[in-house]
Amino acid sequence: MSRHRVLVAITSSAGLLAAIASLGAQTETDSAKSARHDKEAADLAKQAQNPVANMVSLPLQYNYYTGGGLGSTSELILNVQPVLPLEINKQWLLISRTVVPFTSVPIPLPLADTGRRTGTADIQEQAYFTPAKPGKVTWAVGPIFSFPTATNNVVRTGQWGLGPTAVALVMPKTWVIGMLVNNIWRIGGDNHGVPLNTFTLQPFINFNLPHAWALSTAPLVTSNWSAPSGQRWTVPLGGGVSKIAHVADQPMNFELQYYHNVEHPRNAGSNSVRLEAAALWPTTSAKAAKEEEAKTIAAKKKASKEGGKNE
Numbered sequence: 001m002s003r004h005r006v007l008v009a010i011t012s013s014a015g016l017l018a019a020i021a022s023l024g025a026q027t028e029t030d031s032a033k034s035a036r037h038d039k040e041a042a043d044l045a046k047q048a049q050n051p052v053a054n055m056v057s058l059p060l061q062y063n064y065y066t067g068g069g070l071g072s073t074s075e076l077i078l079n080v081q082p083v084l085p086l087e088i089n090k091q092w093l094l095i096s097r098t099v100v101p102f103t104s105v106p107i108p109l110p111l112a113d114t115g116r117r118t119g120t121a122d123i124q125e126q127a128y129f130t131p132a133k134p135g136k137v138t139w140a141v142g143p144i145f146s147f148p149t150a151t152n153n154v155v156r157t158g159q160w161g162l163g164p165t166a167v168a169l170v171m172p173k174t175w176v177i178g179m180l181v182n183n184i185w186r187i188g189g190d191n192h193g194v195p196l197n198t199f200t201l202q203p204f205i206n207f208n209l210p211h212a213w214a215l216s217t218a219p220l221v222t223s224n225w226s227a228p229s230g231q232r233w234t235v236p237l238g239g240g241v242s243k244i245a246h247v248a249d250q251p252m253n254f255e256l257q258y259y260h261n262v263e264h265p266r267n268a269g270s271n272s273v274r275l276e277a278a279a280l281w282p283t284t285s286a287k288a289a290k291e292e293e294a295k296t297i298a299a300k301k302k303a304s305k306e307g308g309k310n311e
Contacts, residue, residue, distance in 0.1 A: 037246045037251075041211075041212035043282075044251055044253070045208050045214060045244050046171055046176050046206075048244060048280060049204070050171075051095075051140075051180055052128045052130045052138065053085075055083070056083065056280075056281040056283065057279065057281065059253075059277070060081075061078070061276040063077040063079070063272055064272060064275075065077075066270075066271050068271070069265065070268070073106035074269070075103075075105050076103070077101055078101070078103075079102075081098065087132070092130070093129075093130050093132050094129055095127070095128040096125070097127075098124070098125050101122075102118075102120055103121050104117075104118040105117050117152050117153060118152060119151035120150055121152060122146050122149055123146075126142065126165050127142040129141060137170055138167075139166070140168075142165055143165065144162070144163050144164070144165040144182045146159070146160065146184050146196065148189050157193065158189050158190035158192040159190070159196040160187050160188040161196045163183045163184040165180070169204075174207060174208040174209075175205070175207055176205075177204070178203070178204055179201070180201075180202040180204070181200065183197075183199045196226070198223070198225070202219065203217075203218070204217065213241065213242070214242045215239065217257070219237060220234075220236060222234045224265075232265070234265065235261060236259035238257060238260055240274070242256075243255075253278040253280060254276070255274070256275055257274040258274075
């Protein structure tokens with residue numbers, strides 16, 4: 001065999017071995033993958049419960065309303081709610097939360113031939129300014145906008161809306177406890193019905209369990225200040241469970257909750273079921289902060305042990 005062929009054979013063999021070694025290094029065993037998923041799910045549990053976390057997410061929230069003023073019919077709302085954190089500088093973040101509601105609303109048959117109207121409701125945009133490195137209390141404030149984008153005439157307002165919105169929460173041990181509040185007023189547009197003046201209060205309590213399970217409640221208390229007295233408030237009571245899991249290699253947050261409206265307008269439902277699936281993408285800066293926090297905790301533990309030995 002010529003020297004040239006020998007060199008070609010050696011080079012080819014070396015390349016093949018390198019490729020096999022690289023493939024072996026990249027191949028993850030099922031147990032290692034499962035351990036990585038468990039750790040990732042545990043790390044994401046509290047972040048997923050924080051409305052202004054430094055994390056990209058795409059929640060799809062399905063709400064089913066029945067009973068009460070709806071009688072034997074039902075109202076369906078699918079909220080598509082992308083959340084996008086934007087880094088202003090090292091001190092501040094801007095969290096964009098958009099709510100795009102797809103609705104299917106029943107109508108009394110004498111008023112319509114189909115008995116139901118479907119389409120989008122007005123889109124809302126929430127913009128929160130929050131510290132990039134929150135303390136014991138995480139807080140965020142900003143404006144909330146409502147745009148007259150509805151294609152469903154039953155829920156159409158035709159009005160532009162603006163108001164303040166705020167979030168505050170704490171995370172003691174296994175708990176995530178907080179509240180979201182806002183109010184939207186009409187600032188322009190055509191008035192299809194009553195002037196836009198709506199209030200929203202959403203307290204949320206999460207108790208985290210092992211394996212990324214959690215018990216949770218997040219009732220959406222609302223008031224339409226423009227409605228007649230006695231027809232303004234919707235006050236739900238209830239709760240449910242949530243779980244961080246992986247679909248293939250994508251972390252997801254799944255949630256199931258039930259609420260009973262102890263107070264609601266005459267034509268609204270008295271019971272609701274909320275189903276939510278949210279894809280989660282932690283940002284690079286959030287991952288770096290988590291790693292830095294883990295290093296700091298490890299260093300403190302090491303220093304504490306060494307101090308004990310010296311004594």
